[in-house]
Amino acid sequence: MATLGDLERSVMEILWTDGEKLSAYDLQTRLADAGSTKLAPTTVLTVLTRLENKGFVARDRSSRPHVFFAAASREDHMAELMHEVLGAASDREAVLARFVGQVSPDEAETLRRLLSGR
Amino acid sequence: MATLGDLERSVMEILWTDGEKLSAYDLQTRLADAGSTKLAPTTVLTVLTRLENKGFVARDRSSRPHVFFAAASREDHMAELMHEVLGAASDREAVLARFVGQVSPDEAETLRRLLSGR
DNA sequence: AAAAACTTCTACACGACGTAGAAATAAGTT
DNA sequence: AACTTATTTCTACGTCGTGTAGAAGTTTTT
Incomplete structure (x- = not known):
C-alpha cells in the first residue's frame, strides 16, 4: 500500500x-499558515501530482488553475x-480479539451499537 | 511509527x-529457503540489528551466536x-462505523461475540 | 598463541520524498 | 498576431531509509 511522507500528509x-x-x-497558502515556510508553487504541484498517482487525490483539469480534492x-x-x-493477518480472529481487547x-459500547445495526 | 522494508518484513x-x-x-537459511538468494550473514545481522532498534525484535546476547525473537x-x-x-483519527466513531460497515x-458475528465478553 | 566463529563498523547503491528551477503550454492583452 | 503573464510539466538534486555486504574488531575454540 502507499505510504505518505510528511509534506504529503500535511x-x-x-x-x-x-x-x-x-x-x-x-x-500553498494553507501550508504556509500551518507553520512551515512558504513553498514554491511547483513544489506543491509536484506533491499533488504524486498524491494523484498514489490515488489519494483527484484533480479537476477543467478548472484553471487545476483544483484538487x-x-x-x-x-x-x-x-x-x-x-x-x-x-x-492469517489469524484474523486473533487480531480482532486483541483489537477489541484494547478498546x-x-x-x-460504540462498537456493539454499530454492530447491532442500530 | 516504524515501517518495515521488504527484507525486514520477511x-x-x-x-x-x-x-x-x-x-x-x-x-539466513530460512530466507534462502523462502526464495530469495542466499544473503551474507552480515546482511542478516544488519537487518536484525535495525529491527532491534525499531523495537520489533529482541536479542539474547547471552547465547552464542546471539539469538533473536x-x-x-x-x-x-x-x-x-x-x-x-x-x-x-479525530472522529473515531466515524472510522469505526466505516470499519464495521465493511466487515x-x-x-x-465474531466481533459481536468478542465484544460480549463471551 | 593461532585459528575460527561471531559481532560491530563502515560503506555504497537505489528508491521515495522534499524541494524547486527550467522548459513548455495555455490564457489574456495590446 | 505578437507579447506578456499564468499555469503546468519536466528535470534535477539532496537526504533518508533500506538492501546489501566487506573490513575490522572481539570472543571462543583448538
Whole structure:
C-alpha cells in the first residue's frame, strides 16, 4: 500500500479537513499558515501530482488553475487502512480479539451499537 | 511509527511464524529457503540489528551466536497497528462505523461475540 | 598463541520524498 | 498576431531509509 511522507500528509490533512476543491496556490497558502515556510508553487504541484498517482487525490483539469480534492474521506481512508492491516493477518480472529481487547469501555459500547445495526 | 522494508518484513514473518529464538544463521537459511538468494550473514545481522532498534525484535546476547525473537506476536503487532490508525483519527466513531460497515457478516458475528465478553 | 566463529563498523547503491528551477503550454492583452 | 503573464510539466538534486555486504574488531575454540 502507499505510504505518505510528511509534506504529503500535511497536504492530505488540509484536503480532508477542508473538504473543498483547492488549487495548488490555495494549498500553498494553507501550508504556509500551518507553520512551515512558504513553498514554491511547483513544489506543491509536484506533491499533488504524486498524491494523484498514489490515488489519494483527484484533480479537476477543467478548472484553471487545476483544483484538487481528496479521493476518499479521511474516515474512509482510515477504515481502509485498518482493513488492510487485518487483511494481511492469517489469524484474523486473533487480531480482532486483541483489537477489541484494547478498546476503552465506551468505545466497546460504540462498537456493539454499530454492530447491532442500530 | 516504524515501517518495515521488504527484507525486514520477511524476517519478521519468519520470526512471527516460527515463534522460536533464531540465530542470524538460522534466518539466513530460512530466507534462502523462502526464495530469495542466499544473503551474507552480515546482511542478516544488519537487518536484525535495525529491527532491534525499531523495537520489533529482541536479542539474547547471552547465547552464542546471539539469538533473536519477535518482541510482540504478529497478532499483537497488527492489533497495535489498527489502534495506531484509529488513534490518529479525530472522529473515531466515524472510522469505526466505516470499519464495521465493511466487515463480512461472519466477521461481524465474531466481533459481536468478542465484544460480549463471551 | 593461532585459528575460527561471531559481532560491530563502515560503506555504497537505489528508491521515495522534499524541494524547486527550467522548459513548455495555455490564457489574456495590446 | 505578437507579447506578456499564468499555469503546468519536466528535470534535477539532496537526504533518508533500506538492501546489501566487506573490513575490522572481539570472543571462543583448538
